[in-house]
Amino acid sequence: MSVPGTPAEPADAVEVLPSLNDPPKNKFRLAACCFQNFLGGLTDSAPGALIPYMEAHYNIGYAVVSLIFIGNALGFIMAAPFVDQIRHRFGRAKALALTQICMVVGFLPLICAAPFPVVAVAYFFIGFGFAVQLAIGNVFCANLQNGTTMLGAMHGSYGVGGTVGPIVATSIVSSGALWSRYYLLTLGFVLWNFGFSTWSFWGYEKELSSRAGEGDESNNALSETISRGIDHVGAMLIAFKSRVVILGAVFIFAYQGAEVSISGWVISFLIATRNGDPSSVGYVTAGFWAGITLGRFALSPVGAKVGEKRFVYILVVGAAVFQLLVWLVPNIIGEAVSLAIVGLLLGPVYPCAAVVFTRNLSRSEQVSGMGIISAFGSSGGAIAPFTTGILAQVAGTFVLHPIAIALFAGMLACWFGIPSVRKRTE
Numbered sequence: 191m192s193v194p195g196t197p198a199e200p201a202d203a204v205e206v207l208p209s210l211n212d213p214p215k216n217k218f219r220l221a222a223c224c225f226q227n228f229l230g231g232l233t234d235s236a237p238g239a240l241i242p243y244m245e246a247h248y249n250i251g252y253a254v255v256s257l258i259f260i261g262n263a264l265g266f267i268m269a270a271p272f273v274d275q276i277r278h279r280f281g282r283a284k285a286l287a288l289t290q291i292c293m294v295v296g297f298l299p300l301i302c303a304a305p306f307p308v309v310a311v312a313y314f315f316i317g318f319g320f321a322v323q324l325a326i327g328n329v330f331c332a333n334l335q336n337g338t339t340m341l342g343a344m345h346g347s348y349g350v351g352g353t354v355g356p357i358v359a360t361s362i363v364s365s366g367a368l369w370s371r372y373y374l375l376t377l378g379f380v381l382w383n384f385g386f387s388t389w390s391f392w393g394y395e396k397e398l399s400s401r402a403g404e405g406d407e408s409n410n411a412l413s414e415t416i417s418r419g420i421d422h423v424g425a426m427l428i429a430f431k432s433r434v435v436i437l438g439a440v441f442i443f444a445y446q447g448a449e450v451s452i453s454g455w456v457i458s459f460l461i462a463t464r465n466g467d468p469s470s471v472g473y474v475t476a477g478f479w480a481g482i483t484l485g486r487f488a489l490s491p492v493g494a495k496v497g498e499k500r501f502v503y504i505l506v507v508g509a510a511v512f513q514l515l516v517w518l519v520p521n522i523i524g525e526a527v528s529l530a531i532v533g534l535l536l537g538p539v540y541p542c543a544a545v546v547f548t549r550n551l552s553r554s555e556q557v558s559g560m561g562i563i564s565a566f567g568s569s570g571g572a573i574a575p576f577t578t579g580i581l582a583q584v585a586g587t588f589v590l591h592p593i594a595i596a597l598f599a600g601m602l603a604c605w606f607g608i609p610s611v612r613k614r615t616e
Contacts, residue, residue, distance in 0.1 A: 209335045213397050218390040220340060222286075223327035224347035225386060229293075229379045230320050231351020231479065234571070236372055238453045238475040239359040242461065243369040248306045252458070252587075256579030259450070261310040263572025265317020266564070273325045273561030282326055283391040290384035292319035297377045303370040317572070323387075325561040332548035332556075338498065341541035342490025349483030349537060352453070356475040434550040434608060438543070438563040441604040445539055447574025448509075448597040451590060453478060454575045456516070456529060459587040464522050471522065477530040485537020498542040502605055505542075509535040510598040517591035539601075550609060570597075 210217050237244075237258065245255050276285045296315035299308045331340040359372045453475055460471040493501040512535070515528040544560070551559045574597060581589040 207333060207335045207337075210340075215390060215393075215397075216334065218386075219330060219394070220334070220343065222383070222387040222390040223331060223344045225379070225383050226286075226323045226327060227344050227348035228351040229376060229383060230324070231348040231353070232355045232376050232379065233316060233320070233351075234348075234450060235352035235355035235453055235475060235479050236359045236376075238455070238457050239356045240363065240369045240372065241454065241458065243363045247303065247369060250306065252579040252583040254306070256576040257306075257310040258313045259454070259572035259575045259579075261313030261572075262317035263569035263576075265314040265319070266321040266569050266572070267566060268314075269318045269321035269325075270562050270564075270566055273322050273564075274558045276322060277326060281391075282330075282394050283388050285326065286323055286387040286391055287384055289319040289323040290380050290387065292316075292322075293380045294377065294384075297373050297380060300373040301370055301377060303368060321561070321564055325564045328544050328560045328564065329548065329556045332545055332560075336494070337548070338494035338541060338545045339491050341544050342486045342538065345541045345544075346483055346486030346490070346537070349479055349486050349533075352479030353476050353483050356479065357473060360473055360476075432551070432555065432559060434547055435555075435559045435562050437604045437607050438547045438559075439566045441543060441601055441608070442540070442563055443566065443570030443573075444597040444600040444604065445536070445543070445570070447570030448594045448601075449482075449536060450571035451575040451578045451597075452513075452529070452532065452594055455578050455582065455587060455590045458582065459590055460522060460525070462587045464520065464525070474522075474526045474529060477526050478533040481530040481533025481535075482537040483533075485534040486541060489534070489538040490541045493538050493542040494545075498546050499605075499608075499610060502539055502542050502546075503602065505535045505539050506598050506601050506605070510595050513591060513594050513598070517588070543605075546608060 208216055210220060241255055245251065248255075276288065280288065292315050296312045296319065299312040303309075304312070327344055328341070331337060331344050334340045358375060359369075362372050363369050456478070457471055457475055460474060464471075489505075509532050512528045512531045516525045516532065519525055519528065547560065547563060548556055574593065578590055578593050581593070
């Protein structure tokens with residue numbers, strides 16, 4: 191199969207991949223993936239602005255409030271063994287509908303400002319639902335023509351949600367409203383996604399089978415495997431033996447850990463260390479997510495041209511340098527600008543990495559493999575900020591920066607061990 195974004199392949203290696211317009215519903219499916227990730231951005235970016243108000247509401251400290259990240263991580267981890275089984279049993283449309291129901295169950299206690307233990311458990315359901323939809327979306331977009339650009343759009347939408355989230359959350363709490371009112375917005379988007387995602391992916395498996403008649407043998411094999419049923423536990427064990435899956439999981443663990451730690455704790459750092467005003471510094475997180483958004487839309491296509499493997503090295507080193515500036519420059523405006531640049535450089539990392547992971551996995555391994563990478567990897571988006579909260583309670587919020595830089599170093603080490611993209615022969 192030809193590799194999207196690498197035009198130097200010989201003609202006899204070309205496989206016709208689905209495009210945005212063929213089948214026609216693919217453009218709506220991409221939009222559904224974007225809406226789902228937009229909701230993910232709204233959800234993940236909000237705690238940075240809401241944590242100070244949650245602490246005051248429940249009379250808790252950094253360490254206890256960090257349990258919301260652990261609840262989210264457990265949801266991702268618990269989803270990993272079931273992602274492929276859910277997809278095979280129900281199909282993509284019904285699977286995505288189930289993920290939205292799961293997220294509704296998670297958002298309702300937040301809206302009601304339930305007791306904090308219930309709030310922490312609610313994040314489990316949110317994490318579980320998001321893990322399943324993320325794995326399905328990653329595989330769908332990576333197997334479209336211009337996969338890097340498609341993944342850039344999908345994950346760029348996450349950045350849009352991440353930009354909007356802190357602005358809306360800060361506006362709500364600054365007006366005197368209870369912090370939990372923010373989650374009425376996320377509930378509304380879950381209900382929209384329930385209808386739109388189910389409609390757009392309805393009949394997707396039948397289209398895979400019909401494309402087999404046009405020469406896509408790998409899709410035909412996939413359809414036969416679905417009809418026979420597969421050993422899901424065996425598929426998981428095979429995926430766990432893959433070096434790409436293991437290193438990919440650790441890479442995304444470090445990436446998500448750095449991203450969510452920065453987003454979740456930089457406001458507390460600016461308030462505690464730089465004496466920032468909570469009603470104004472809350473918008474700094476929006477700049478970080480705006481950088482991520484711009485990076486994913488504008489820089490992801492650059493990665494396809496220069497090579498995703500090389501491009502990620504450049505991005506991660508640059509992000510580490512500007513994170514140092516956020517730590518060492520004692521000026522809120524300068525730190526806000528540096529933080530936005532960190533976001534800009536981090537933005538294309540996930541879509542570029544997802545393309546490299548997917549290309550190194552066979553079609554039969556993709557959903558299981560990407561499910562493990564997303565689930566166990568994204569648990570870094572909980573464990574790292576939780577650890578940051580524990581250490582911040584003891585030593586101060588400055589610990590955010592050395593933790594983020596250490597995670598960037600871990601990303602580079604994992605990326606070095608991931609093999610170069612190979613051509614598929616199946």
